[in-house]
Amino acid sequence: MAKYGFFLGCIMPLRYPGIESSTRAVLDSLGVELVEMQGASCCPAPGVTRSFDQTYWMSVAARNLVIAEKMGVDIVTICNGCFDTLFEAAHKLNHDVELRKKINKILKEAGVDEYQGTVNVRHFVELLYKDVGVEAIRAKARHGKGMKAAVHYGCHFLKPSNIKKIDDAERPHIFDDIVEAAGMTSLPFKDKGTCCGAGGGVRARTPDVALKMTKENLTNMKAAGAEVIVDCCPFCHLQYDAGQAQLKEFGIPVLHLSQLLGLAFGLEKEKLGLEVHLTKVNL
Amino acid sequence: MAEAKEPNPEFTRKVVEAGGKTVNLCFQCGTCTGSCPSGRQTAFRVRKLVRRAQLGFEEDVLPSDDLWLCTTCFTCYERCPRGVEIVDVIMALRNMAVRKGYMAEPHRKVAELISKTGHMVSLRDEDKALRAKLGLQGVPPTVFSDPKALEQVKKIGVACGFDKLIAGGK
Numbered sequence: 001m002a003k004y005g006f007f008l009g010c011i012m013p014l015r016y017p018g019i020e021s022s023t024r025a026v027l028d029s030l031g032v033e034l035v036e037m038q039g040a041s042c043c044p045a046p047g048v049t050r051s052f053d054q055t056y057w058m059s060v061a062a063r064n065l066v067i068a069e070k071m072g073v074d075i076v077t078i079c080n081g082c083f084d085t086l087f088e089a090a091h092k093l094n095h096d097v098e099l100r101k102k103i104n105k106i107l108k109e110a111g112v113d114e115y116q117g118t119v120n121v122r123h124f125v126e127l128l129y130k131d132v133g134v135e136a137i138r139a140k141a142r143h144g145k146g147m148k149a150a151v152h153y154g155c156h157f158l159k160p161s162n163i164k165k166i167d168d169a170e171r172p173h174i175f176d177d178i179v180e181a182a183g184m185t186s187l188p189f190k191d192k193g194t195c196c197g198a199g200g201g202v203r204a205r206t207p208d209v210a211l212k213m214t215k216e217n218l219t220n221m222k223a224a225g226a227e228v229i230v231d232c233c234p235f236c237h238l239q240y241d242a243g244q245a246q247l248k249e250f251g252i253p254v255l256h257l258s259q260l261l262g263l264a265f266g267l268e269k270e271k272l273g274l275e276v277h278l279t280k281v282n283l
Numbered sequence: 284m285a286e287a288k289e290p291n292p293e294f295t296r297k298v299v300e301a302g303g304k305t306v307n308l309c310f311q312c313g314t315c316t317g318s319c320p321s322g323r324q325t326a327f328r329v330r331k332l333v334r335r336a337q338l339g340f341e342e343d344v345l346p347s348d349d350l351w352l353c354t355t356c357f358t359c360y361e362r363c364p365r366g367v368e369i370v371d372v373i374m375a376l377r378n379m380a381v382r383k384g385y386m387a388e389p390h391r392k393v394a395e396l397i398s399k400t401g402h403m404v405s406l407r408d409e410d411k412a413l414r415a416k417l418g419l420q421g422v423p424p425t426v427f428s429d430p431k432a433l434e435q436v437k438k439i440g441v442a443c444g445f446d447k448l449i450a451g452g453k
Binding site: 008010011013014015017018020021024036037038039040041042044045046047048049050051052053054055056059060063106107109110111112155156159160161169170194195197198199200201202204205206209210212213216271273276 | 302320321323324325351352353354355356357358360361368370374377378381386387389390393394397401402403404405406407410413414417418419423424425426429431432433434435436438439440441442443444445448449
């Protein structure tokens, strides 16, 4: 199985490191090798940096792509925000020679090597589905919990679908298929696929507005009988986990897919970092 | 009767140049507003924002709070029957607004953290301890453990004028 540069980003390694330890353990047991992207930075976060200055946003992203390019590996990320930034930057820079020249000029001024345009950026969920396969996951998932799960895709894993081309943006199934292979039931629920509320800088600027969106999703998940929320993005994860603590209701445990697979594969619970979750996880 | 505002095609042209190249394709059907999860909770109406951008009503658009209520969820972008890349239009408008100094303090702080430390989240002692407990490197192998790499990120900020941009917030 191929080797990937593991892009860490910010929220996972610094606020939910259990997602990082789970991802490393799960991919290792599935035969996917991860290598460190020494000196990588924030992707940078699309909500604020892309909103502020798209040239800066793309240049910092390009520096991260250069790190992987020099190692001769593609990138994998477990975060929708990092995926959005790095995928879109790579998509544009790999295809648009003029833009690449412009960004390379900035990189040169900063003492960064030129980006040649050869890196592909993968999302953990899509890598699992396409390269590892649902059956390989099912075979490992001997400790599946048989719970009812509300699967939250988030926005930037699949959209914009005209460039990402991963799954149907309105009625996707690949994440649900993995969750079911891990021994869970993926529930249908009202307005499934709706934004958690945090993105685009909304959580930072107007947390009350973000929380209203989160609450509506939680209400729909609860009405469907969700026993756990499964996400594939540390920012959505934070929004649901901290949001429930703030709302003082619902109490539905939140797991990143890596943590859910860690449980299903029988990993030691201590390695999943669940104790930092603000919404208690008693599974 | 209110005085009619004159359209300003010059502003619209700037929006197109800044990345909102499909803004003029909008025929105001409202699919975007009907799909918007933020608009369900607030008075933000995507359709109106796009119309104002089309008409070049700069003073209605750039200082407005609405511009910052979009979570960039891409639902409207996916569903637009005219292929208007609405998130790209909003990003172009936000870039223009920031250049005029319109930026919220919480956003400016995040931007500053990224440009100074290379990360949008801080590294606290408790984070290092928890990482070590989970069998991870206490300090992640990122710019946090590589001063030369951080220097490069800072220089990108200087080369793009990003430092100056965020110093001009109001």
